[in-house]
Amino acid sequence: ATHKLLLLPGDGIGPEIMPEVKKIIAWFNARGTDTFETEEGLVGGCAYDAHGQSISEGDMAKAMAADAVIFGAVGGPKWDKVPYEVRPEAGLLRLRKDMQLFANLRPAICYPALAGASSLKREVIEGLDILILRELTGGVYFGEPKTITDLGNGQKRAIDTQVYDTYEIERIAKAAFELARTRKGKVTSMEKRNVMKSGVLWNEVVTATHKNGYEDVQLEHMLADAGGMQLVRWPKQFDVIVTDNLFGDMLSDVAAMLTGSLGMLPSASLGAPDATTGKRKALYEPVHGSAPDIAGTGAANPIAMIASFAMALRYSFEKVAEADMLDKAIANALDKGLRTRDIASEGTTVIGTSAMGDAIVAE
Ligand code: NAI
Ligand code: MG
Secondary structure (H helix, E strand, C coil): CEEEEEEEEECCCHHHHHHHHHHHHHHHHHHCCCEEEEEECCCCHHHHHHHCCCCCHHHHHHHHHCCEEEEEECCCHHHCCCCHHHCHHHHHHHHHHHCCCCEEEEEEECCHHHHHHCCCCHHHHCCCEEEEEEECCCHHHCCCCCEEEECCCCCEEEECCCCCCHHHHHHHHHHHHHHHHCCCCEEEEEECCCCCHHHHHHHHHHHHHHHCCCCCCEEEEEEHHHHHHHHHHCHHHCCEEEECHHHHHHHHHHHHHHCCCHHHCEEEEEEEECCCCCCEEEEEEECCCCCCCCCCCCCCCCHHHHHHHHHHHHHCCCCHHHHHHHHHHHHHHHHCCEECHHHCCCCCEECCHHHHHHHHHHC
């Protein structure tokens, strides 16, 4: 099959780690079972420098037409003073909005070679492989009213509003069940139904969606605060955790740090399945930013970027064996003691961005 990819390297280390994904793509193309056609575009500060927009209409159209967007990182001190509407992050927000990427996937995986480097006990995280699914376009970050009012007596009142409609919960629940089917078959839904009406509805809709064609997947419910505790106490009890925008923001950052470096963490953002083709719009990106402090030194860790492409294989192209193979190649390179500077420890061999990409291709 032929798959269309739009590569958006962005700023800072983005253009340094994207070439390492291109090596992986070239390997798959040479193998011949699948063909990945790539186009490249500009996003973030580099796009602003080129044409005064954080993403051009032309590149937006390419993103909408692509089977998947592979995104590097945007931003940097150079663009701290550009107008708010065209700041580098606006390009990413525009992509998320126009592509309607409501499901944010944040895996927390512990590579065996790095288990000893975590601040948690080895037995707690060794072999960890969980996925946090965060609702990304609703909830308290976007709900109206959203105001600060002067009450006139030296007091102000801030209001944020948590809003969820049935359809928003239903589509993220479906995504959770479908993802769980490609993994260990278990979903844990987290909300606070004990104190929030949105939690009551969330629980109700997730339960109803489960009964409607997903009963092969195991479903459990957990209050989000207790879930946070369990996530640190014994994270291996989870497979897919599905939760709202606010809880998901926090829980995914906590889960991320179970396993260590920012340079290791991939993510994906998915839209709804197309009514005729069933394919979801999708954007894959490392969790980290543009790392301006190390940009240009050749020291950036390309693993988060490469693992993001593995997620594209898994979730956009149903290439599960290939995704497993790429994840295993990363693990093997680490097993050999190869490290970029950010994950180096005693007795390991420090190599640069390009050498790490080559090592993973070789594996
Ligand atoms: P950052 O993630 O860029 O860097 C934080 C620290 O982690 C730095 O010390 C950096 O050197 C290190 N680091 C990050 N990725 C690494 C990698 N692949 N290999 C080795 N070391 C790595 O976050 P920071 O410094 O807060 O933000 C820098 C810029 O990136 C800002 O302009 C920010 O707005 C932007 N940003 C962009 C994001 C995106 O494009 N999605 C996400 C987060 C921040
Ligand atoms: Mg966050």
